[in-house]
Amino acid sequence: MTFMELAKSRYSVRGFSDAPVEEEKLAAILEAGRIAPTACNNQPQHIYVAKSADAIAKLRTISPCTYNSNLILIVCYDTAVQAAHFGEQDASIVCTHMMLEAWEQGVGSCWVGMFNAEELVKAFDLPENIRPIALLPLGYAAEGVQPAPLHTAYRDYAATITEL
Numbered sequence: 561m562t563f564m565e566l567a568k569s570r571y572s573v574r575g576f577s578d579a580p581v582e583e584e585k586l587a588a589i590l591e592a593g594r595i596a597p598t599a600c601n602n603q604p605q606h607i608y609v610a611k612s613a614d615a616i617a618k619l620r621t622i623s624p625c626t627y628n629s630n631l632i633l634i635v636c637y638d639t640a641v642q643a644a645h646f647g648e649q650d651a652s653i654v655c656t657h658m659m660l661e662a663w664e665q666g667v668g669s670c671w672v673g674m675f676n677a678e679e680l681v682k683a684f685d686l687p688e689n690i691r692p693i694a695l696l697p698l699g700y701a702a703e704g705v706q707p708a709p710l711h712t713a714y715r716d717y718a719a720t721i722t723e724l
């Protein structure tokens with residue numbers, strides 16, 4: 561699969577089966593996040609891998625968008641490690657790397673910004689310097705799950721690209 565094939569075929573999976581993600585695939589996904597570019601190469605990302613029944617149950621109350629996943633990455637950055645104010649941008653690139661690597665491994669995901677960050681910090685007793693920016697539920701699409709219509713609702717070239 562070329563990069564463009566990967567980028568075009570990936571879609572937000574919003575319904576996961578119970579089939580577990582293999583450990584080696586999870587390791588590859590996490591590695592893609594570990595090696596992502598970050599400002600000044602400070603690497604402020606911190607990924608919490610939620611896989612216990614207890615952690616998953618908590619996340620299901622904290623976000624309406626966990627889609628029955630049993631493996632959810634909590635993508636964060638560390639304010640004590642970030643360069644200047646770039647932690648959020650760094651963590652976003654990390655999340656993108658993991659989302660695309662997941663798809664290369666045949667694993668679906670959905671970037672989830674809709675969660676209660678305050679509740680999450682409290683529920684997992686995260687240190688004050690750790691800021692969650694996204695959840696990334698992972699897994700295999702449940703039967704019948706299809707890309708949402710928005711997946712291919714691209715704005716025109718001219719609306720998003722200006723040649724100077």
Ligand SMILES: Cc1cc2nc3c(=O)[nH]c(=O)nc-3n(C[C@H](O)[C@H](O)[C@H](O)COP(=O)(O)O)c2cc1C
Pocket residue numbers: 570571572573574625670671672673674675707708710711712
């Ligand atoms: C920053 C960000 C936040 C998002 N938050 C959510 C979310 O909370 N829930 C959800 O179902 N999808 C969420 N998405 C997924 C987008 O809705 C989705 O990527 C977009 O509609 C394009 O569809 P596609 O991923 O299938 O190509 C988010 C995506 C991004 C990049």
